[in-house]
Amino acid sequence: MRLNKRKIIDRLMLGIISALAIASAIPIFAIAVNVYSEGARYISLNFLIDLPPPPVGGGGGGIGPALVGTLVLVALALAIGGSIGFFTGLYLSEFSHTRLAQYTQMFLQVMVEFPTIIVGLFAYMILVAPLKRFNALAGAIALSIVIIPYIALNVREAYKSIPYTLKEAAFSLGVSAPIAYLRILLSAARRGVLTALLIGLAKAAGETAPLLLTILGTTFTYFGGLDQPINAIPLLIYNFALSPYEKWHQVAWGAAAVLLTIILVIFIVSRLIIKEVKV
Amino acid sequence: MSWAIEVQNLNVWYGDKHIIKNVSFRVPKNVIFAIMGPSGCGKSTLLRAMNRLLDLNPHARVEGQVKINGINVYGDNVDVTWVRRQFGMVFQIPNPFPHLSIYENVALGPKLNGLVKDKSQLDELVKQALQKAYLWDEVKNDLRKPASMLSGGQQQRLCIARALALKPRIILMDEPTANLDPVASSKIEELLLELKEDYTIIIVTHNPQQAARVSDYVAFLYMGELIEIGETSTVFTRPSNILTEKYVLGRMG
Numbered sequence: 001m002r003l004n005k006r007k008i009i010d011r012l013m014l015g016i017i018s019a020l021a022i023a024s025a026i027p028i029f030a031i032a033v034n035v036y037s038e039g040a041r042y043i044s045l046n047f048l049i050d051l052p053p054p055p056v057g058g059g060g061g062g063i064g065p066a067l068v069g070t071l072v073l074v075a076l077a078l079a080i081g082g083s084i085g086f087f088t089g090l091y092l093s094e095f096s097h098t099r100l101a102q103y104t105q106m107f108l109q110v111m112v113e114f115p116t117i118i119v120g121l122f123a124y125m126i127l128v129a130p131l132k133r134f135n136a137l138a139g140a141i142a143l144s145i146v147i148i149p150y151i152a153l154n155v156r157e158a159y160k161s162i163p164y165t166l167k168e169a170a171f172s173l174g175v176s177a178p179i180a181y182l183r184i185l186l187s188a189a190r191r192g193v194l195t196a197l198l199i200g201l202a203k204a205a206g207e208t209a210p211l212l213l214t215i216l217g218t219t220f221t222y223f224g225g226l227d228q229p230i231n232a233i234p235l236l237i238y239n240f241a242l243s244p245y246e247k248w249h250q251v252a253w254g255a256a257a258v259l260l261t262i263i264l265v266i267f268i269v270s271r272l273i274i275k276e277v278k279v
Numbered sequence: 280m281s282w283a284i285e286v287q288n289l290n291v292w293y294g295d296k297h298i299i300k301n302v303s304f305r306v307p308k309n310v311i312f313a314i315m316g317p318s319g320c321g322k323s324t325l326l327r328a329m330n331r332l333l334d335l336n337p338h339a340r341v342e343g344q345v346k347i348n349g350i351n352v353y354g355d356n357v358d359v360t361w362v363r364r365q366f367g368m369v370f371q372i373p374n375p376f377p378h379l380s381i382y383e384n385v386a387l388g389p390k391l392n393g394l395v396k397d398k399s400q401l402d403e404l405v406k407q408a409l410q411k412a413y414l415w416d417e418v419k420n421d422l423r424k425p426a427s428m429l430s431g432g433q434q435q436r437l438c439i440a441r442a443l444a445l446k447p448r449i450i451l452m453d454e455p456t457a458n459l460d461p462v463a464s465s466k467i468e469e470l471l472l473e474l475k476e477d478y479t480i481i482i483v484t485h486n487p488q489q490a491a492r493v494s495d496y497v498a499f500l501y502m503g504e505l506i507e508i509g510e511t512s513t514v515f516t517r518p519s520n521i522l523t524e525k526y527v528l529g530r531m532g
Contacts, residue, residue, distance in 0.1 A: 097337045097338070165371075165374040169375075169438075169441075170376075171332060172330065172367075172368040173388040173391065174362075174363035174364030175388075175392065184387065187379075188378055190378070
């Protein structure tokens with residue numbers, strides 16, 4: 001009798017926990033269904049290339065300037081934040097016994113949790129206020145600062161995962177440390193490093209807050225130079241969704257579907273890289 | 280007599296721990312010199328102190344001298360990459376670069392160190408190294424396949440070929456057969472006897488029988504101290520120290 005009661009409680013608890021686990025996964029599906037059912041129908045080649053429509057009248061329009069802006073910003077952020085993050089991660093892995101590395105790692109872990117709007121505010125102070133103009137470079141720097149800790153900490157993991165005996169093998173060939181780390185061991189850690197860069201890429205493509213105070217956003221200009229305002233997909237979604245025009249709401253939905261697709265593709269690619277059979 | 284390597288008053292610490300205690304010995308050219316001793320006696324550390332691979336360990340501190348051709352590898356103006364190129368090293372666990380092909384594993388060292396002028400020279404060097412390591416016939420049709428497809432014994436011979444391709448003077452081997460089956464082990468041992476024609480070989484082993492089978496000279500290391508050193512036949516038949524006697528008779532770890 002008592003055993004029965006225990007069994008019932010056990011079943012009940014398992015049921016509740018399972019239901020909660022399923023519930024926690026519902027938002028991602030709900031969001032995807034919501035975004036694609038509202039936005040997918042607007043996506044076409046022209047939608048990716050064209051200028052946004054005028055608020056009233058005219059055709060469907062597109063998100064060309066925002067897509068170009070996102071590509072420019074992501075490329076710059078990856079070039080700046082990616083290289084700084086990579087070498088920081090390498091340093092953290094290979095000089096982990098030094099105090100500098102220990103402190104740096106601690107600061108990076110704090111930076112991961114940093115509100116990104118504050119990073120945007122910082123970029124505003126150093127690059128927007130002095131130039132007296134919102135500009136693409138400030139956005140790229142803000143995004144770089146946001147992604148550096150993600151890339152550095154993941155590159156650190158990638159290099160840490162190289163077996164010590166492979167490291168000894170590399171150095172026993174009588175090569176200098178840069179060659180050992182960049183020409184021999186990098187390819188042993190390539191999956192982890194690539195994953196780190198993809199995480200940075202997804203982060204840079206999706207962040208909105210660092211851009212609010214830096215790039216301003218343009219509606220009808222593709223690219224006017226790094227010292228000029230530029231647009232980005234997340235910022236376009238924010239601006240158009242807040243607008244009173246039905247047509248811009250539609251463009252915002254379409255842009256959301258494009259952004260979600262970009263993020264999902266990056267996520268799937270990075271999963272495939274990790275899953276690839278280890279040799 | 281000119282020596283392949285001279286170790287003088289070598290001390291190694293890991294942090295506060297004294298691992299190698301004032302060890303001195305000399306190794307003639309073209310011999311197999313075995314360093315034997317129970318696990319944890321400092322054999323591998325001693326080996327890594329010779330080619331300064333120990334530098335990779337930030338907690339290791341070395342005092343004393345290791346001379347090759349009269350040059351102290353710990354001297355002020357000595358380039359550590361030069362030091363390491365004088366040695367070929369083979370490790371306890373076969374550790375070819377798993378992401379590289381069989382060919383690339385051997386070619387990488389000479390390529391990165393600029394030992395060859397062109398592709399045909401490199402091909403020739405790779406072939407020679409694989410032949411010397413008795414691996415060529417088994418892999419000559421699979422040179423582009425990943426090294427990870429080889430068996431453990433083949434991987435270890437590939438690592439020997441990788442070491443030989445650097446054209447070293449001395450080959451350091453850290454228990455090269457510890458992770459191999461008996462057949463693969465005896466192949467490696469046969470190979471060592473061939474290789475000593477051209478190289479000086481220093482092999483670390485925790486197996487006194489292996490030292491007896493392959494070496495010309497042997498050193499017995501115990502808790503970081505060099506207990507006894509001499510010609511292998513003498514050390515095994517008339518050891519001068521009671522600890523050595525216990526060890527070679529198998530009465531000690």
